[in-house]
Structure formats: C-alpha cells, structure tokens
Amino acid sequence: MLGSSLLVVAALAGAAAPQPLEPLVQVAAERVATADQVAAAKWGTDQPIDDPAREQQVLDTMAAKATAMGVDPELTRRVFRDQIEANKVVQRGLHQYWAAHPDEQPTERPDLGEVRPVIDRLNDELLVEIRDTADVRAHPSCEGELTGAFFRIGQEMRLDPLHQAGVGRALPSVCD
Numbered sequence: 001m002l003g004s005s006l007l008v009v010a011a012l013a014g015a016a017a018p019q020p021l022e023p024l025v026q027v028a029a030e031r032v033a034t035a036d037q038v039a040a041a042k043w044g045t046d047q048p049i050d051d052p053a054r055e056q057q058v059l060d061t062m063a064a065k066a067t068a069m070g071v072d073p074e075l076t077r078r079v080f081r082d083q084i085e086a087n088k089v090v091q092r093g094l095h096q097y098w099a100a101h102p103d104e105q106p107t108e109r110p111d112l113g114e115v116r117p118v119i120d121r122l123n124d125e126l127l128v129e130i131r132d133t134a135d136v137r138a139h140p141s142c143e144g145e146l147t148g149a150f151f152r153i154g155q156e157m158r159l160d161p162l163h164q165a166g167v168g169r170a171l172p173s174v175c176d
C-alpha cells in the first residue's frame, strides 16, 4: 500500500507541469522560422523586406477573425504587429549576413506565393492560442511563464541567436 502510494507520488513528481504558454511560443517561433524562406524569396530581387499592403491585409484579416471568435481585435492587432516586426528582424539579419558572407547566400529562390499560405496557417494557429490562453495571459505570473516558455522553446528548437532575438521580438504583447 505504502509502496504503491510512493510510486504515484514519484510519477506525479516526474510528470512535467503543464506549461500553458509553450504552444503559443512554439507557433510564434515557427512563424519566425518562415523568415528564412521569405528572406531567400526576396534576396537578389527588388522586392523590399517591408510590404505594407501585405502587413495591413494580415492585420485586418486577423482582427476580423478575432472578432468572430470572441477575441479582442485590438489585442490581436498588437500581437500580430509584433509577429510582423519579428519576421522582419530575422529577414534583415539574414540579408546583412548574406551580404557579408557571399558563400552562404541562398542558391535557390523560394516562391513567396508558396510561403505566404504557410504564414496564413500559422496566423490562424496563433489566434487559437491567443484565445485559449486568455486566463494565463491575464494572470500576474504571465511574464514569468512567458520567459520560461521562451527559453525552453529556444532550446528545444535549437534556435540561433538571430532567431531567438526574433522570437523575443514576437512576444511583448502576449501578457495583458
């Protein structure tokens, strides 16, 4: 009897505590990772990193979807503004790196028209996470949870410093 209780306690102690913001940070990191493809699509073309029309479309689309899902559209705009800035941090970093290291420039040019639907899908996933984390985002422990998730996901995905910086830029509006 005592033995089996101890086993239960040991199992509970070993089980990872739920980390409610990790899925959100994971999606943000996957979105940041798309910057590699976007940067390669634009490299060597006259297509600028900043595309204000596309940004407006992302913000308006996600705000409308948020409203339909009962999520605050202004919060949604802030969070997605940060995702966009984060993506551009990584694109700029890569363009600077490639300019300085010609050997490492991309040898193929992805089609931006194929990358953007991937970003659209991640946008939808992120909005679901925003909706599903309302309680933890409003809690005083949010910043601590977020910092922990930021470092764990960075390690799990083996992010390099540029991408880790990108994910950091994606997160300031997450906690209420």
Ligand SMILES: C=C(O[C@@H]1C=C(C(=O)O)C=C[C@H]1O)C(=O)O
Residues within 6 Å of the ligand: 038, 049, 050, 051, 052, 054, 055, 058, 083, 084, 085, 087, 088, 116, 119
């Ligand atoms: C990712 C792109 O580059 C920039 C970043 C965007 C984003 O993160 O959604 C949107 C437009 C561009 O300013 C892109 O052009 O699609």
